[in-house]
Amino acid sequence: MTTRTLHGPGELIAAIPTLLGYDPLESVLVIGLGSDGGLEAALRLDRACAAGQVGVEDLRDALIAGLDAAPIERVILVSWTTEDVSLTCPAMERMREIIDPLCDVADGWATNGVGYWSPGCADRECCPRGGRELPWIPDALPGAVTRVAAPPLHIHREPASRDIAALTGRAPSQRRRNAQRAAQRWERRRDNGRDQWCRDSWTHVLASGAAPAGDATWGKVIAGLRDVRVRDAVIVHWLGAPPVVIADVLDGRVTEGVHKVMDAALRPGEGPVPDPDAIVEALEWCAQLARMVRGHDHAVPQALTAILYWWAGDAVECRRWASEALVSDGTYTLAMLLRDMCDAGLQPGWRSDRIVP
Numbered sequence: 622m623t624t625r626t627l628h629g630p631g632e633l634i635a636a637i638p639t640l641l642g643y644d645p646l647e648s649v650l651v652i653g654l655g656s657d658g659g660l661e662a663a664l665r666l667d668r669a670c671a672a673g674q675v676g677v678e679d680l681r682d683a684l685i686a687g688l689d690a691a692p693i694e695r696v697i698l699v700s701w702t703t704e705d706v707s708l709t710c711p712a713m714e715r716m717r718e719i720i721d722p723l724c725d726v727a728d729g730w731a732t733n734g735v736g737y738w739s740p741g742c743a744d745r746e747c748c749p750r751g752g753r754e755l756p757w758i759p760d761a762l763p764g765a766v767t768r769v770a771a772p773p774l775h776i777h778r779e780p781a782s783r784d785i786a787a788l789t790g791r792a793p794s795q796r797r798r799n800a801q802r803a804a805q806r807w808e809r810r811r812d813n814g815r816d817q818w819c820r821d822s823w824t825h826v827l828a829s830g831a832a833p834a835g836d837a838t839w840g841k842v843i844a845g846l847r848d849v850r851v852r853d854a855v856i857v858h859w860l861g862a863p864p865v866v867i868a869d870v871l872d873g874r875v876t877e878g879v880h881k882v883m884d885a886a887l888r889p890g891e892g893p894v895p896d897p898d899a900i901v902e903a904l905e906w907c908a909q910l911a912r913m914v915r916g917h918d919h920a921v922p923q924a925l926t927a928i929l930y931w932w933a934g935d936a937v938e939c940r941r942w943a944s945e946a947l948v949s950d951g952t953y954t955l956a957m958l959l960r961d962m963c964d965a966g967l968q969p970g971w972r973s974d975r976i977v978p
Contacts, residue, residue: 629936634699634732635755641665644734648701649712651720653693654727661693668702668712695725699732700740706731707750710740739937792912796836800913803840808847819850819871826855830906839913846910846921852955856928857882859895859903895932903929920950927959936963 633652638644645665653662698720700706700713710731717726731740736752791797811818822845828834829842845851854870857879862870866878904926911922927942940963946956 630697630728630730631737631753631756633697634730634737635757637663637699637701645701646734647703649716650699650701651716652697652699653724654695654697655692666716668700668704693724695727696720697727698729700730701732701734703733706740707738708741713740742941797913797915799836800840800843801915803837804844804918805840807841808844811848815848815850816872819845819848819854820868822846822848822851823854823867823871826851829909830902834909836913839910842910843914843918843921847918852921852925855925859899859929897933900929900933917950920946920953920956923949924953924956924959927956931959931962932969934968936966936968939963 637650637652640660640663647668648665649668651662651664651666652660653664655661698713698716700710702710706713710729713729713731717729720726729739730737732738732752732755734755736754738748738752742748792800807822822841825838825841826845829838834842846855850871850873854867857870858867860882862882863878866876866882869876869879907922907926907929911919914922923942923946927939927946930936930938930942940960943956943959943963946953947960950956
């Protein structure tokens with residue numbers, strides 16, 4: 622028997638009518654996936670029932686029976702409706718509340734059978750009005766074992782973290798002004814020698830992540846990250862680079878060690894899969910940095926957040942944050958690169974052997 626791999630939410634949603642044998646109009650679907658991404662179960666509920674016309678206990682009992690019947694690792698929710706659920710879908714949210722204690726809810730999408738979108742997503746590049754067009758899927762699915770390719774690494778964060786506001790909360794204005802003045806003073810010192818200045822900036826970056834940092838420290842971090850050497854040192858540090866490679870990056874040396882670390886992120890099978898907890902810690906550091914920056918400097922934490930989501934396999938969030946970075950600074954090349962990689966379907970090396978763009 623052949624295996625048909627579905628790439629991304631669009632292909633999964635487009636395949637649902639063929640998998641079920643009918644169009645599940647006005648339904649909420651619970652798609653159960655196994656540890657290898659294999660489709661293990663597809664449960665359908667009327668949206669009216671999911672939204673409240675059936676008691677929570679009855680729904681929970683039905684879902685437990687359906688989910689326990691297969692080795693399900695996580696589920697994807699799909700609301701199939703002609704109603705306007707662009708902002709929120711109460712039926713799907715109710716299902717999420719019931720399922721969350723039972724199983725990991727990886728994502729939630731809505732469709733009208735023509736387009737698909739994530740309810741509540743305000744990014745028009747990610748979810749344009751009317752949604753992204755559903756792709757065409759051949760009808761040769763029923764005779765194949767179906768799997769969903771490369772789910773994102775599970776990042777243990779609250780659902781609100783998907784909101785742009787989670788990384789745009791501001792520190793008090795006086796603190797941000799203090800940090801900005803410290804950044805200006807620190808940046809002027811680079812004229813005395815860039816190599817040493819980058820090394821000194823790196824010590825402040827490390828200090829900001831090791832303990833609660835003061836305004837002056839954040840100011841030096843902000844100024845340091847304006848230099849691509851310091852910013853790239855952060856990236857290779859997250860990739861597990863040893864101190865000697867980080868030193869090479871800070872001094873602007875393109876060495877074999879630097880190439881090896883970067884290749885691990887780009888070539889299939891070259892590097893280890895990042896620890897989701899480490900990604901969360903890095904995201905939290907980016908959030909702290911974002912609270913202290915002003916103006917064009919927002920592009921740095923936004924682009925770094927995008928690359929973390931790219932590593933986690935979440936191309937939608939990656940592109941979303943890259944787009945935010947380009948709103949902050951339309952010339953920020955790292956954000957341009959990340960957006961283009963998402964559009965091209967490129968994935969990190971540790972995921973490329975499992976993903977076909």
